[in-house]
Amino acid sequence: MSDLADLNAFLAVAQARGFREAARSSGVSASTLSEAVRRLETRLGVRLLHRTTRSVAPTEAGARLIERLAPALGEVEAALEVVNGFRDGPTGTLRLNVPVSAARLVLPAILPGFLAAYPGIQLEVVAEDSFVDVLASGCDAGIRYDERLEQDMIAVPIGPRVQCFATAAAPDYLDRHGRPQHPRDLLAHACLRGRFASGAMAGPWEFERAGEIVRIEPGGQLVVRIGGAMDLAVDMALAGVGVLHLFEGWLRPHFASGALEPVLEDWWQPFSGPFLYYSGRRLVPPPLRAFVDFVKTHREGPASHP
Incomplete structure (x- = not known):
């Protein structure tokens, strides 16, 4: 069981990329985690983590161990939790x-x-x-x-089970720059774009009507990280900075209030949930x-x- 505890400690530190971070998430002190990892490395006779003053990263041996260890410990946890079926x-x-x-x-x-x-x-x-x-x-x-x-x-x-991306802009923006009548009209507009954490830009904006599919690569000054920064893109659309292309459900409250106006609504393309x-x-x-x-x-x- 002590071996299992040390393995869990190693995995927690590797996934958190640091002893302090792992201590905060696991409720175990950083010194205890450090000692557990050191004990495991001594037992195995190989270094598992590269340590710096700011972070840690798995060595090649550590990375190979993580590949096998995470699913294995998940199996152990799942096996132990089977007894839950005997509780209320x-x-x-x-x-x-x-x-x-x-x-x-x-x-x-x-x-x-x-x-x-x-x-x-x-x-x-x-x-x-x-x-x-x-x-x-x-x-x-x-x-x-x-x-x-x-x-x-x-x-x-x-x-x-069915969702769609909605295109929208503030009424003030559309009053100043015109209301697009076709998806290609967006090429002349300031569009609020997204980039994934990997560094790749989000794919083209896709529209569909009566069997015709149109894909455009929008342009604009502002690019935000997809995920956590999407609220900023919404705020910028509300401020009249440009045109936004996002989940309809995300924008629906702003349509209801009139703060945002649907753009090219008959071109919105549905997709499976x-x-x-x-x-x-x-x-x-x-x-x-x-x-x-x-x-x-x-x-x-x-x-x-x-």
Whole structure:
């Protein structure tokens, strides 16, 4: 069991990229974690972490160990949690990795009922748009769209089954610069664009009407990080800086208030909604099983926009 504790300590430090960060998230002191990692390296006879004054990073040996260790410890945790089935209700921690859009548009309709139904479950949600490996990141499940789903994973529909990106701008901006009548008109407008954490720009804006598909590469002064900085892009659209292309559900309150005006609404292209996905090759922990069952019985219908 001491070996298992040291392995858990090593994994926590490696994933947090630092002893202090791991101590804050695990509730174990940084010195205790440092001693555990040092003990593990001594036992194995190989350095597992490169240490600097600011951070740590896995060595090649450490990286190879993490690849095998994270899923293995997840199996151990899942095996121990099987006993939850013998209690009055499932208990334990459920960790979800989701895009920021799902945290904003999908989970709020689901989590209040789920948490009320399962008071013994503690839920941790990591919202990011870097599409990390769910199991390697220490999470039990994730939310992704079908083009992002990994192989050998079980996918369960969650949230609205039809969504679309809406194009919008402040009425004042449109009064000053004109209202586009065709998607190509946007090439003459200031557009608020996004960039992924990987450094790649978001793909072209895509529109569809009567079987015609139009893709444009918008231009504009402002580029924001997709995910956490999207609220800034919305604020800039509200301030009349430019045209925004974002989930309709994100912008709907601003349409209702009149602060933003739909642009090219008959060109908005629908796409299929997200999925909850998890590994089919490991024991499903009781908290995750409870969440999957809850999602299946509380599925949303189509979004309001076709």
